[in-house]
Amino acid sequence: MIESKLAEALTNAVKTMYQQTVQPAIFQIQKTRPEFEGDLTVVVFPLLRLSRKAPETTASELGQWLADEMPEVTGFNVIKGFLNLEIADTYWFSFFKSASDNEKFGFKQQQNEPPVVIEYSSPNTNKPLHLGHVRNNLLGWSVAEILKASGKKVLKVNLVNDRGIHICKSMLAWQKWGDGKTPKSSGQKGDKLVGDFYVLFDKKYKEQIADLVKQGVDEKEAALKAPLILEAKAMLVKWEGGDEEIRKLWKEMNSWVYAGFDITYRQMGIDFDKIYYESETYLLGKALVNEGLEKGVFFKKEDGSVWCDLTDEGLDEKLLLRSDGTSVYMTQDLGTAQLRYDDYHPQKLMYVVGNEQNYHFDVLQRVLKKLGKSWAEGIYHLSYGMVELPHGKMKSREGTVVDADDLMEEMAATARRTSEELGKFDDFTPEESARLYNMIGMGALKYFILKVDPKKTMLFNPEESIDFNGNTGSFIQYTHARIRSVIRKANAAGIEPKANSVSGLLLQKKEKTLLKLLYDFPQVVDAAAEAYSPAQIANYSYDLAKEFNQFYHDHSILKEEDTAKRDFRILLSAFTSKVLRSAMGLLGIQLPERM
RNA sequence: GGUCCCGUAGCAUAAUUGGAUAGUGCACCUGACUACGGAUCAGGAGGUUGCAGAUUCGAAUUCUGCCGGGAUCACCA
Numbered sequence: 001m002i003e004s005k006l007a008e009a010l011t012n013a014v015k016t017m018y019q020q021t022v023q024p025a026i027f028q029i030q031k032t033r034p035e036f037e038g039d040l041t042v043v044v045f046p047l048l049r050l051s052r053k054a055p056e057t058t059a060s061e062l063g064q065w066l067a068d069e070m071p072e073v074t075g076f077n078v079i080k081g082f083l084n085l086e087i088a089d090t091y092w093f094s095f096f097k098s099a100s101d102n103e104k105f106g107f108k109q110q111q112n113e114p115p116v117v118i119e120y121s122s123p124n125t126n127k128p129l130h131l132g133h134v135r136n137n138l139l140g141w142s143v144a145e146i147l148k149a150s151g152k153k154v155l156k157v158n159l160v161n162d163r164g165i166h167i168c169k170s171m172l173a174w175q176k177w178g179d180g181k182t183p184k185s186s187g188q189k190g191d192k193l194v195g196d197f198y199v200l201f202d203k204k205y206k207e208q209i210a211d212l213v214k215q216g217v218d219e220k221e222a223a224l225k226a227p228l229i230l231e232a233k234a235m236l237v238k239w240e241g242g243d244e245e246i247r248k249l250w251k252e253m254n255s256w257v258y259a260g261f262d263i264t265y266r267q268m269g270i271d272f273d274k275i276y277y278e279s280e281t282y283l284l285g286k287a288l289v290n291e292g293l294e295k296g297v298f299f300k301k302e303d304g305s306v307w308c309d310l311t312d313e314g315l316d317e318k319l320l321l322r323s324d325g326t327s328v329y330m331t332q333d334l335g336t337a338q339l340r341y342d343d344y345h346p347q348k349l350m351y352v353v354g355n356e357q358n359y360h361f362d363v364l365q366r367v368l369k370k371l372g373k374s375w376a377e378g379i380y381h382l383s384y385g386m387v388e389l390p391h392g393k394m395k396s397r398e399g400t401v402v403d404a405d406d407l408m409e410e411m412a413a414t415a416r417r418t419s420e421e422l423g424k425f426d427d428f429t430p431e432e433s434a435r436l437y438n439m440i441g442m443g444a445l446k447y448f449i450l451k452v453d454p455k456k457t458m459l460f461n462p463e464e465s466i467d468f469n470g471n472t473g474s475f476i477q478y479t480h481a482r483i484r485s486v487i488r489k490a491n492a493a494g495i496e497p498k499a500n501s502v503s504g505l506l507l508q509k510k511e512k513t514l515l516k517l518l519y520d521f522p523q524v525v526d527a528a529a530e531a532y533s534p535a536q537i538a539n540y541s542y543d544l545a546k547e548f549n550q551f552y553h554d555h556s557i558l559k560e561e562d563t564a565k566r567d568f569r570i571l572l573s574a575f576t577s578k579v580l581r582s583a584m585g586l587l588g589i590q591l592p593e594r595m
Numbered sequence: 596g597g598u599c600c601c602g603u604a605g606c607a608u609a610a611u612u613g614g615a616u617a618g619u620g621c622a623c624c625u626g627a628c629u630a631c632g633g634a635u636c637a638g639g640a641g642g643u644u645g646c647a648g649a650u651u652c653g654a655a656u657u658c659u660g661c662c663g664g665g666a667u668c669a670c671c672a
């Protein structure tokens with residue numbers, strides 16, 4: 001890499017000219033802004049204490065040194081405290097030759113070190129997936145892929161919340177009013193069917209509360225005493241007691257939900273290496289709590305409830321076991337964390353969970369540390385912002401929840417409409433066009449969501465839907481399709497150039513900026529992995545596509561008469577399409593040959 | 596009220612992590628070889644980066660205090 005060579009040369013320069021010994025890392029070498037001449041820029045302000053000279057003088061001296069010492073440096077200019085360096089075309093060409101054929105360009109080999117376990121999705125089995133899950137799923141999947149690309153071993157895991165009072169509510173409603181309805185008998189998707197019964201429960205429960213209030217019962221008390229909620233609680237006790245009939249129903253209804261989730265996940269294009277179920281792990285937490293009691297790091301109150309005192313760390317006391325001995329959310333998460341650690345001994349335990357749970361994960365880590373689990377240090381909560389609608393948050397009560405399946409279908413339908421308006425492709429079979437519209441719709445959706453910095457709250461406007469023009473997934477897909485079209489044409493004309501035959505050319509301006517941008521890709525992957533940010537990959541992809549379009553606009557490719565230039569441009573285009581595919585692949589977005 | 600997060604053009608967003616004149620898209624104007632694919636390209640207009648201080652060669656970015664928005668502080672998950 002040229003940057004490290006420059007840093008090394010600068011280290012020598014400082015040693016020789018200014019008699020100072022420094023680490024190469026102190027040199028700030030960045031891309032030269034397009035409005036200035038040059039390729040790379042050294043910021044000299046931090047070096048003034050070494051040179052004890054004016055910024056311009058220091059920059060000139062260092063620039064001269066580099067120009068003398070490094071054949072790659074063909075020129076330099078100084079503006080204020082910025083030393084702009086020109087890098088030889090031969091350097092960029094040699095990069096081009098070494099990288100353009102490499103399918104894995106930008107991807108590191110897997111390092112031999114403990115894995116990263118990343119949990120995402122984490123659905124409840126009482127309702128279908130919605131827009132919030134979509135952001136979660138896309139984010140988790142993409143971060144996992146980016147980490148893999150940066151050389152990490154990664155395990156994607158899902159934790160399904162398949163037990164608890166909320167599940168019992170759906171079950172109870174189905175028992176009472178379901179008439180034996182199944183996904184098969186009704187033709188309804190399993191998660192939707194179960195979700196409907198959850199909603200039905202809520203409706204009937206509210207009616208009961210209202211009746212009680214009419215009879216003069218206090219509203220809070222009514223909520224606790226309504227027959228339906230008592231039944232649901234009784235059912236939960238039965239479930240925990242292993243009641244056969246209840247367990248059977250529970251298994252069946254959950255299986256409907258899983259079949260429904262599978263369809264949604266498949267359509268979304270996400271997957272998991274392992275699925276944990278809370279019903280299988282919730283007991284482990286209790287053992288940990290007992291361990292803490294024995295060690296004296298937790299304490300029991302008079303009513304029998306167990307707590308962890310975090311007041312000396314600026315937090316509150318945290319409940320770990322109810323007075324009746326049943327476990328709470330925290331208890332379960334302690335258990336699953338331990339299990340996950342035992343399963344994989346990971347270097348990092350990541351949780352992709354909304355920022356509403358920041359406090360929960362802060363507490364989780366602290367409690368585990370109190371238990372003396374040194375691996376708790378590796379817990380990382382990848383906290384992301386909520387998705388809001390123009391009128392505010394999604395509220396199931398107000399019917400403003402955006403269903404994941406509906407959304408994806410709508411996206412594909414919009415893609416179809418747009419394509420038809422533009423009058424494309426009569427020669428596609430129905431299957432081919434369906435695949436394409438799906439690819440475009442999902443690409444738009446994924447890009448729209450992933451281009452936003454994870455930690456930011458984002459706004460989603462269903463009416464305006466998602467753009468297909470400008471900074472969008474479709475723009476990048478279109479760019480790719482156009483490149484592929486050029487290459488098809490070239491191949492059809494019998495032109496199939498090889499990278500190592502390219503030589504003796506000078507880079508045109510747009511060729512150079514494009515090539516330099518391609519050169520950046522590996523660093524972008526690293527930075528995105530470091531920051532857990534698919535948004536950085538999305539922004540890079542957009543810049544790259546935009547840059548290519550400018551190049552494409554300014555220069556002829558196939559019509560270029562100088563065959564050496566023509567061949568180079570074909571290869572440069574092919575290289576671009578490859579990197580676009582790699583980058584967008586990290587976001588789970590496919591790029592079509594035609595669109 | 597305590598703790599944490601966020602305020603960038605009408606809207607949506609970026610800024611190489613403290614670097615040059617704060618980029619980009621949508622929407623709005625104006626243009627583009629009679630298209631190697633116009634879902635494209637070029638140009639215009641739009642900003643006191645919520646406000647006020649502090650730190651320094653240099654601040655959207657760090658610190659302090661306000662203002663505004665959100666989350667959380669459950670024997671819910």
